[in-house]
Amino acid sequence: MVTVEFASSLRRHVECPAQEVETGSLRQVLEAALEAAPDLAHYVFDDQRCVRKHVAVFINKTMVMDRKNLNQALLAGDRVLVVQALTGG
């Protein structure tokens, strides 16, 4: 199983506890996790279903740079963290 966590900055808008989902591509894993909180999806993804440019996704502490394809293969025990990227003002 893969663990998917959403940072508190996201959960203040839509609550979603950490999810344990089946392995698969990053996109499959994120989509499966968001089934628990469908309203959170458009906080993570833009209209084209890419990861928003000010949202960062980490796989085991490595930031994912490709926001569009999300085709990295995730293995059992992997951890995915979705956070807001820091911006000011």
Added chain:
Amino acid sequence: MQTLFIASRKGLFVIRGEGKEWKVAAHHFAGDPVTQVLADPRSGDWYAALRLGHFGAKLRRSTDQGASWTDVGTPAFPTKPTSGPLADDPTPWNVDLIWSLVPGGKDEPGVMWAGCMPAGLFKSEDSGQTWKLNKPLWEDPRRLQWMGGGNDYPGMHSVLVDPRNALCIRVAVSCGGVWQTSDGGATWALTAEGMKADYLPPELEQDPNTQDPHRMVQCASDPDVLWVQHHCGIYRSSNGGIFWEAIAAPAPSGFGFAVACDPADPLRAWFAPAQADSHRYPVGGKMVVTRTDDGGASFRVLDKGLPALDAYHLVYRHSMELAPDGRTLALSSTTGGLWISPDQGEHWHCVSRDLPPVVALCWVNSR
């Protein structure tokens, strides 16, 4: 007692009062940028459009005067095609912000229209729960010539539903001119004839599709009369936007962003002048409002109660609004100032100089 919504960079303020007595009654979405607000006069519901920098545009609705809010649907573009004439569209198909939010006709409960940035027009038929992109306008090949006006991409800041006929809608885009439909959005006509973008080469400056209207408003009692504060000056139409008459620039300046018009008098409108494109603050640091009572033939400068020295307040395009009483006028700035006039701009009272940057105002029951 009147109620005014203030959409600011740090949330939605609700203020209530009259005369010189105004108080902040509530502060919603504290810390979050609010780009547009609406009190639907048909249902009494309140709407707030948020622009969460990390998480995109969102729309919230309250059915209990702000006691509670729920997420409703947000306008969103469909999947961008990978083939065909739109595959190479350089405009991202992602709603960045909701810039205009208006109710449909009185006979269309639940219908709403949203103008966004990028400049898509969206329609809801269920009070904001779901939204649909107006494809005839978005897919018009001329739309690909629109440009960003001070922003990276073009934006639709004004959406006007004709009170006589809800199928007649006029929209204004920076920079994409003025468009209108008489069949509810099935077909569109580009109607910016008469406007002139004098910063463009002569062969392009009168092209309707390149024009930069900053804000467009219509006279409720005579909806064929419309006013535009344009990047290059002031325009007025008396034939429903088919032709636009250039109004000679009043002192101190014809440049600005906001315009408000009198719903009962097609000859009266207010403007908030700034010095120039290159100097976006009051002329000489003296804040004034200009008002015409004769269709733009002449203007008065109204400044009683407005800061006259070293005042660098910029009034954004949705930041000057006339209340339903037809006399109370509110003015706000990017510097967090709010001024209210009880007498159509003759005298101004400063309510606050300490708000966050304000981008839009809305009187309850003003639309």
